Amino acid sequence: MNRVTVRVPAKVNLQLAVGPLRDDGYHDLVNVFHAVSIFDEVTATAETGMSVRVEGDSADQVPEDGDNLAIRAALALARHAGRSYGVSLVIHKAIPVAGGMAGGSADAAAALVACNELWGLGLPQEDLLEIAADIGSDVPFALLGGTAVGTGRGERLTSLEVSGTFHWVFALADGGLSTASVYAECDRLREATGERAAWPRASEALLAALRAGDAKALGAELANDLQPAAVMLRRSLARTLDAGREHGALGSLVSGSGPTCAFLAESESHAGELAAALRGAGVAREVITAHGPVPGPTVVQRADRT
Numbered sequence: 598m599n600r601v602t603v604r605v606p607a608k609v610n611l612q613l614a615v616g617p618l619r620d621d622g623y624h625d626l627v628n629v630f631h632a633v634s635i636f637d638e639v640t641a642t643a644e645t646g647m648s649v650r651v652e653g654d655s656a657d658q659v660p661e662d663g664d665n666l667a668i669r670a671a672l673a674l675a676r677h678a679g680r681s682y683g684v685s686l687v688i689h690k691a692i693p694v695a696g697g698m699a700g701g702s703a704d705a706a707a708a709l710v711a712c713n714e715l716w717g718l719g720l721p722q723e724d725l726l727e728i729a730a731d732i733g734s735d736v737p738f739a740l741l742g743g744t745a746v747g748t749g750r751g752e753r754l755t756s757l758e759v760s761g762t763f764h765w766v767f768a769l770a771d772g773g774l775s776t777a778s779v780y781a782e783c784d785r786l787r788e789a790t791g792e793r794a795a796w797p798r799a800s801e802a803l804l805a806a807l808r809a810g811d812a813k814a815l816g817a818e819l820a821n822d823l824q825p826a827a828v829m830l831r832r833s834l835a836r837t838l839d840a841g842r843e844h845g846a847l848g849s850l851v852s853g854s855g856p857t858c859a860f861l862a863e864s865e866s867h868a869g870e871l872a873a874a875l876r877g878a879g880v881a882r883e884v885i886t887a888h889g890p891v892p893g894p895t896v897v898q899r900a901d902r903t
């Protein structure tokens with residue numbers, strides 16, 4: 598077998614509590630991650646060198662060199678194994694780029710899973726999680742999927758118990774936002790307003806809503822400390838969020854560092870109606886529906902190269 602294809606989901610953050618800036622330039626977080634049914638696919642084929650090609654939505658905005666997070670993941674795995682393996686990676690993108698839905702982290706996680714299998718390494722999840730944390734704060738969750746709370750810079754994970762399925766609408770924006778700039782804007786706003794960053798804590802009400810599968814209660818608890826910063830950097834998001842509330846979303850928030858906005862619906866049919874209303878309101882480049890939680894990276898095809 599010399600070709601493996603892995604499907605990997607996007608995430609939305611249900612709670613993102615941002616603590617003070619640390620000496621290493623990161624922030625301590627309570628980050629409740631939730632994997633949703635928008636998927637990239639990464640195909641890894643055995644080759645002598647390392648290469649990456651990107652196809653699909655906004656492929657032109659993704660680097661096809663050593664800056665690509667999937668290639669960085671493959672290199673880190675080869676280094677961990679102590680061998681100079683090669684691989685050609687083809688990424689089919691559907692997750693919005695620089696949209697606060699961790700598409701790059703998802704591709705890195707998919708590359709770890711695909712190359713672990715392609716190269717016959719058989720490394721346990723524990724080792725992959727450690728390699729993942731060195732690539733980016735969101736990459737460990739991208740390996741795990743489902744719903745989980747991340748502490749530290751988001752890399753220390755505990756899976757959460759969730760009942761049922763939640764139905765979401767995502768409003769995709771034109772262009773992305775840089776994660777580092779949004780954290781920096783959050784610090785700037787706090788300094789300007791004299792607000793002291795509290796030590797981040799998980800919301801018990803949010804965790805209870807997840808356990809109970811109670812969409813209404815979850816909608817009321819959605820919270821993102823990066824939202825004011827994302828809205829400050831992209832003023833049009835305020836109108837997008839308002840439109841979701843006006844059209845009956847149970848809860849609305851910016852996903853992570855944005856600019857994608859997420860709206861929680863009561864049911865699959867409500868999500869369809871809400872999506873149609875948001876399209877009609879003209880407040881987004883594109884509006885899509887999805888559900889969560891979904892599992893992390895999944896091998897969808899193993900084949901011999903033809």
Ligand SMILES: C[C@@](CO)(OP(=O)(O)O)[C@H](O)COP(=O)(O)OP(=O)(O)OC[C@H]1O[C@@H](n2ccc(N)nc2=O)[C@H](O)[C@@H]1O
Nearest residue numbers: 622623624697698699733734735750776777780852853854
């Ligand atoms: C905000 C979140 C929410 O899940 O993701 P996105 O919404 O961008 O996808 C994450 O915290 C992003 O995680 P990730 O995109 O992996 O960030 P990293 O590559 O580790 O860091 C990029 C930059 O973000 C800032 N950063 C990141 C994580 C953290 N806990 N504190 C930070 O201050 C730092 O400035 C860092 O240099």
Ligand SMILES: Nc1ncnc2c1ncn2[C@@H]1O[C@H](COP(=O)(O)OP(=O)(O)O)[C@@H](O)[C@H]1O
Nearest residue numbers: 664665666694695696697698699700701702704
């Ligand atoms: N495989 C990849 N997919 C998407 N972006 C990538 C990838 N590898 C590197 N990047 C870079 O990472 C940046 C942030 O990507 P992404 O993970 O999509 O957004 P976010 O951090 O907002 O969730 C992009 O602007 C791009 O330059």
